[in-house]
Amino acid sequence: xxxxxxxxxxxxxxxxxxxxxxxxxxxxxxxxxxxxxxxxxxxxxxxxxxxxxxxxxxxxxxxxxxxxxxxxxxxxxxxxxxxxxxxxxxxxxxxxxxxxxxxxxxxxxxxxxxxxxxxxxxxxxxxxxxxxxxxxxxxxxxxxxxxxxxxxxxxxxxxxxxxxxxxxxxxxxxxxxxxxxxxxxxxxxxxxxxxxxxxxxxxxxxxxxxx
Amino acid sequence: xxxxxxxxxxxxxxxxxxxxxxxxxxxxxxxxxxxxxxxxxxxxxxxxxxxxxxxxxxxxxxxxxxxxxxxxxxxxxxxxxxxxxxxxxxxxxxxxxxxxxxxxxxxxxxxxxxxxxxxxxxxxxxxxxxxxxxxxxxxxxxxxxxxxxxxxxxxxxxxxxxxxxxxxxxxxxxxxxxxxxxxxxxxxxxxxxxxxxxxxxxxxxxxxxxxxxxxxxxxxxxxx
Numbered sequence: 189x190x191x192x193x194x195x196x197x198x199x200x201x202x203x204x205x206x207x208x209x210x211x212x213x214x215x216x217x218x219x220x221x222x223x224x225x226x227x228x229x230x231x232x233x234x235x236x237x238x239x240x241x242x243x244x245x246x247x248x249x250x251x252x253x254x255x256x257x258x259x260x261x262x263x264x265x266x267x268x269x270x271x272x273x274x275x276x277x278x279x280x281x282x283x284x285x286x287x288x289x290x291x292x293x294x295x296x297x298x299x300x301x302x303x304x305x306x307x308x309x310x311x312x313x314x315x316x317x318x319x320x321x322x323x324x325x326x327x328x329x330x331x332x333x334x335x336x337x338x339x340x341x342x343x344x345x346x347x348x349x350x351x352x353x354x355x356x357x358x359x360x361x362x363x364x365x366x367x368x369x370x371x372x373x374x375x376x377x378x379x380x381x382x383x384x385x386x387x388x389x390x391x392x393x394x395x396x397x398x399x
Numbered sequence: 400x401x402x403x404x405x406x407x408x409x410x411x412x413x414x415x416x417x418x419x420x421x422x423x424x425x426x427x428x429x430x431x432x433x434x435x436x437x438x439x440x441x442x443x444x445x446x447x448x449x450x451x452x453x454x455x456x457x458x459x460x461x462x463x464x465x466x467x468x469x470x471x472x473x474x475x476x477x478x479x480x481x482x483x484x485x486x487x488x489x490x491x492x493x494x495x496x497x498x499x500x501x502x503x504x505x506x507x508x509x510x511x512x513x514x515x516x517x518x519x520x521x522x523x524x525x526x527x528x529x530x531x532x533x534x535x536x537x538x539x540x541x542x543x544x545x546x547x548x549x550x551x552x553x554x555x556x557x558x559x560x561x562x563x564x565x566x567x568x569x570x571x572x573x574x575x576x577x578x579x580x581x582x583x584x585x586x587x588x589x590x591x592x593x594x595x596x597x598x599x600x601x602x603x604x605x606x607x608x609x610x611x612x613x614x615x616x617x618x619x620x621x622x623x
Contacts, residue, residue, distance in 0.1 A: 191481070191482060191483070192484055192485060196484060197484040197486060197487055200483065200484055200487070201487055201490075201491075204495075205494065208497075208498040211498050211502060212498055215501065215505040216505055218505070219508060219509035222508075222509035222510065223508050223509055321597075322596060
């Protein structure tokens, strides 16, 4: 059979395309439930970590889900899903809100965890970001995220907002920025502040409703 | 390098009297792993070699991925070598290579989620790795399926070994660890972060290639 005729080339291309597509579909279908479970476990692990719920980091997905069930209560607040770490005596120890926004190269996602007073930060963690490694990518590193611990989401005059400063952190709502990553820092600041604004507004609404 | 050109089938060794791979198994393996190593001699696939070698575990998985993809795609392309129209040869190669890459990527995401997160886009980028298509063009299109698969494995192995060597140095010097276990004690050893960052990869690879070239006697020394 001549393999260089147009008809043959067309048929070959179609058959090859269909076979490849079938293999890809099969692989995708097969992997889908596992991937979904992994993504869910990943998110649970992050929630547990930012809320400082004690758990074994090497535990299996089932154990993780169990720790999540026992300690964390999910709540919907004006479209924001808030996760609360509730102790066995019913006291709320910490709450975490997810945040998301555009970064320099791709989307950034993470969690902001606050203490029971609702203004002191327990932990900030970015679990998805594609910033420049070594520069903006430093937002994923421990030293940057640890700076947020114990900071407040309001300033001394109770105005909401966090500031990432170039000239060093001074106030109780300020953290030191990353040299060479002004764009990333600005975007992180905007993203965090949007979340804080929404959270405080929602809280105000809630207080008004409950009175 | 046609199928009829086999000279010494008996010298082949393990594969059935050399009929399947034309008696070239030993040469194929030696070429891929050493004499014609894709990284240290041909300097192909450097992008991923530099990117994923900051940890040994990453390098090993990446090496495994390349062995799998090169072996499978070479095998398939060799099966189809007489049926593939010349005009769409390259598109057919890319289609088959990318299928195997995505299959591997999906399995990695399903069963080794953390690893797949760490490797990021680099598994997917195997599609554009010159080694895979290079072997398809240079070997699989002229040789029988089993020989082609073996060639794929050998070249993948050559890539994997170089990656592992680079990663051992980078992780050890850069983090004082190997596969996550502490090797150089933090008490007296201050990890050199440079080795973890991109420049460390360039230095290690450069020194490695220079050393290998010095070891090999058959490399002609070119003088200007």
